[in-house]
Amino acid sequence: MLSGLTFRRREAILGWVMASPWLLGFLAFTLGPMIASLVLSLYDWDLISPALLVGWGNYREFFVDDPLSLHSLRITLFYSLMAIPLHLVLGVILAMLLNANIRGQSVIRTVYYLPAVLAGVAVAMLWRWIFSPDFGLLNLFLSYFNIEGPNWLGNRTWVLPSFVIMSLWGVGGGMVIYLAGLQGIPTDLYEAVEIDGATAFRRIWHITLPMLSPVIFFQLIMGVISSMQIFTQAFIMTDGGPANASLFYMLYLYRQAFEYRNMGYASVLAWILFLCILALTLLLFRTASAWVYYEAETQRT
Amino acid sequence: MKAVQVSRRDFLKVSGMAGAGLALASCTAVVPETGTEAAPQEVTVFFWDGPPLIGIREEALAPFDEAYPGCELNFTSVPGGWNAGYSEKLYAGLAANDPPDLFIIRIADLPEFLSKDLLLDLKPYVDRDSYDLNEFPALAIESYTHDGGIYGMPDNVASVAMFCNQDMIEEAGAQVPTNQWDDPGWTVDDFFNMCEAVTQRDANGDTTQYAYQVTGWSVIWQIWVRIFGGQLVDDPFFPTECTLNEPGAVEGLQFYADLIHKYGFAPRFDVMQDLGAVELMHTGRLAIINNGSWSFPNFHDVDYEVTLGHYPSGPGGRANYVYYFPLVIPKTTQVPDCAWNLLKYFNGPAMEKIIQDGGLQGTTLSAQQAYFLTDTRPPQNKQVMVDAVRNFVAPDPVLTNYNEVSRTMQAEVDLLLNGEERDAKVVADRIKAAVDPLIQEGQWR
Incomplete structure (x- = not known):
């Protein structure tokens, strides 16, 4: 069938054919629903009655009439601002510690990585017990230092920090990627600065961190994306409470879509979240040239 | 036997025709066999x-x-x-x-x-x-x-009821909740006296035995609102406004929250979420919990006398909630x-x-x-x-968005129950301010 075609053309057609399952999947299950949700955002639709065109009404509701939309966005951003830096710093520190040549290195690495394997509902339930005000492990630990632990999940002040603490459970997942990055740093760079008499701090500051910066950048982007979409923990542990203090954006979106069946408004929420994540990602990419060092990159003069 | 060589083109032709034939066959109407009965x-x-x-x-x-x-x-x-x-x-x-x-x-x-x-x-x-x-x-x-x-x-x-550890209450010399709906001898004052008698504290002032379970479960605080003469809305079938900020409702909410924060008769409601009221009752640390018939199997094999009782009557009479x-x-x-x-x-x-x-x-x-x-x-x-x-008399407000209304109410009541807010009137006023516009949206007849 393809015999009359040139090799290049035949190869191009085969390439498209091979990629077509993914392309079809992308069109049907990603791009299609995205376009549909963009159209839906202009409608009032509850799944069971005909959609009603409301134009920008849903967007107006988001920015003007609905106090919970911006509230949920604010607390999600606040959570991200607390969680992402902590993840980056602790992940890098942990990776550097576990990069040292010590006995039982593999076992220790596995132990730190293990929590990242567990996720979802089981972990949420486990942490509910840990945060229990009267019987939880955390407050028991604090009591050894004569500190009366707070009502972690039941208090508006402490509920977000609780989720941040809980998120550190998965820091081992990032650690593995940092470890891979650390092991890719050429040892001759360290040998060179050692000959120059650099201290440990200078070695980290001038060699480790710049060489690791692409990995840190990657982790930062992924951290922004995942933390803006936090859902399961809040859904299981607090259901957005107390008094909406943990009503994360995705939880609110879920409620609008699947509890109140405001599909049009939920689409607005989804698109605004997408734009927020896109904006933050682009912003980070714009700043990347100032602090991310790519070894293979040719410096333009 | 001579092997027949089939070219790729021939194979595709035959396959295509077979496929088309099958597709056509599947489109034809299924004719029931004569003499058989109609399918159910x-x-x-x-x-x-x-x-x-x-x-x-x-x-x-x-x-x-x-x-x-x-x-x-x-x-x-x-x-x-x-x-x-x-x-x-x-x-x-x-x-x-x-x-x-x-x-x-x-x-x-x-x-x-x-x-x-x-x-x-x-x-x-x-x-x-x-x-x-x-x-x-x-x-x-x-x-x-x-x-x-x-x-x-x-x-x-399905209704809810007070599930009582009768042994604990009788040991304290207190009155067991009545099992007669019309019993005039089981009032809010009687309930309060029972709580006072049953609640026990150790030498350090720590509570070792609680009388009653205060829970964030919305139907229970609604019962207490009704006992004190309050209502969620002005008319459940044709609601036009939230009435939780009226005196009876406020008094009911305040009384319910005070059972934890003022009198110490009930453990904190977030503690209840962690431990489970049934477990506290089984272990002799809690005398009365709120529950329904779905929980009966939990009590079939207990080693204490467990009995059901009505909620006490108050200015609004006796109340309950029914699903x-x-x-x-x-x-x-x-x-x-x-x-x-x-x-x-x-x-x-x-x-x-x-x-x-x-x-x-x-x-x-x-x-x-x-x-x-x-x-x-x-x-x-x-x-x-x-x-x-x-005797069920208080249906849920008939609104197309009652789930949203209910969530909005609950978010504020949570603050009262977890002790962050102590004044029920402040909470009720906030609920009314937030809920009244939703009620307008949810009216449909």
């Missing part, structure tokens, strides 16, 4: 059964096909309840114009279904079969009624008669078995009465549950 009509039903009900309802409905030979039951259960996949499955079916022929919804969702004219009016079937509606709690049927039509039948009518989720038939069903027959069967022979197997409290008052008066297993005084249903 399939009637699909959706429930959300999880433990302990899982399997019980399906088994009880299994003989339906024999009782109605023209119908064939297709039973689907989506475990976990409304928000655990059931509603998504149901709404997907509705959106695709292919809903089940009979399904359960929450009472709070009924106004939305009615406002969109999605449900089949059962009144003609009730009249045709002279179906006795007096068997059901009147307020439940009234809640399913709209413009003279009846759009649902109960799936279950009365409806079973409904969509207007678009192709098998209305089978669906109606299934509904009747569910509330008849099947329900008796379901109640006996410990799944539900039941729908008809006679079936509830028959079971609760004869079952001797703990807890005692199960009649309390039936009395509560019989």
Whole structure:
């Protein structure tokens, strides 16, 4: 069938054919629903009655009439601002510690990585017990230092920090990627600065961190994306409470879509979240040239 | 034998023709064989059964096909309840114009279904079969009624009650909650005195034994609001405004929260979420909890006397809360008669078995009465549950967005119960400010 075609053309057609399952999947299950949700955002639709065109009404509701939309966005951003830096710093520190040549290195690495394997509902339930005000492990630990632990999940002040603490459970997942990055740093760079008499701090500051910066950048982007979409923990542990203090954006979106069946408004929420994540990602990419060092990159003069 | 070589082109030709032939064959109409009976009509039903009900309802409905030979039951259960996949499955079916022929919804969702004219009016079937509606709690049927039509039948009518560790209360020399609805001798003051007597503290002032469970469960704080003469809204069937900030309601909320934060009669409600009230009761640290008939199996084998009691009466009289989720038939069903027959069967022979197997409290008052008066297993005084249903007077506000209204109320009440806010009036005023616009949005008739 393809015999009359040139090799290049035949190869191009085969390439498209091979990629077509993914392309079809992308069109049907990603791009299609995205376009549909963009159209839906202009409608009032509850799944069971005909959609009603409301134009920008849903967007107006988001920015003007609905106090919970911006509230949920604010607390999600606040959570991200607390969680992402902590993840980056602790992940890098942990990776550097576990990069040292010590006995039982593999076992220790596995132990730190293990929590990242567990996720979802089981972990949420486990942490509910840990945060229990009267019987939880955390407050028991604090009591050894004569500190009366707070009502972690039941208090508006402490509920977000609780989720941040809980998120550190998965820091081992990032650690593995940092470890891979650390092991890719050429040892001759360290040998060179050692000959120059650099201290440990200078070695980290001038060699480790710049060489690791692409990995840190990657982790930062992924951290922004995942933390803006936090859902399961809040859904299981607090259901957005107390008094909406943990009503994360995705939880609110879920409620609008699947509890109140405001599909049009939920689409607005989804698109605004997408734009927020896109904006933050682009912003980070714009700043990347100032602090991310790519070894293979040719410096333009 | 000479091998026949088939070229790729020939193979594709033959395959293509075979495929086309099969496709054409599948498009032809199926003609029933002469002399065979018409196939039974399939009637699909959706429930959300999880433990302990899982399997019980399906088994009880299994003989339906024999009782109605023209119908064939297709039973689907989506475990976990409304928000655990059931509603998504149901709404997907509705959106695709292919809903089940009979399904359960929450009472709070009924106004939305009615406002969109999605449900089949059962009144003609009730009249045709002279179906006795007096068997059901009147307020439940009234809640399913709209413009003279009846759009649902109960799936279950279940009340809550005070589950009491009678031994603990009697040891403290206190009054055990009454099992008589009309008993004038069980008031809020009596309840308070009982709490004072039962609550015990050690030398350090730490509470070792609590009297009562204060919970974030919305139906319980609503009961206390009603006991003190308050209401959620001005008129549950035609609500126009939230009335939680009126004196009776505020007093009820304040009293309920004070049981934890002022008097120390109840453990903090977030502690209850972690430990579970039943466990605290079993271990002798809590005398009274709020619960329903679904929890009976937890008390069959306890080593203390457990009895049911009514909530105390106050300025608003005695109160309770009753669940009365409806079973409904969509207007678009192709098998209305089978669906109606299934509904009747569910509330008849099947329900008796379901109640006996410990799944539900039941729908008809006679079936509830028959079971609760004869079952001797703990807890005692199960009649309390039936009395509560019989005297049930406070339906949920009929609004298309009551779920959102309810969530908005609960967010503020949580602050009162967890002690972040101590003044019930402040909380109630905030609730009214937030809820009144929602009530305007949710009105539909």
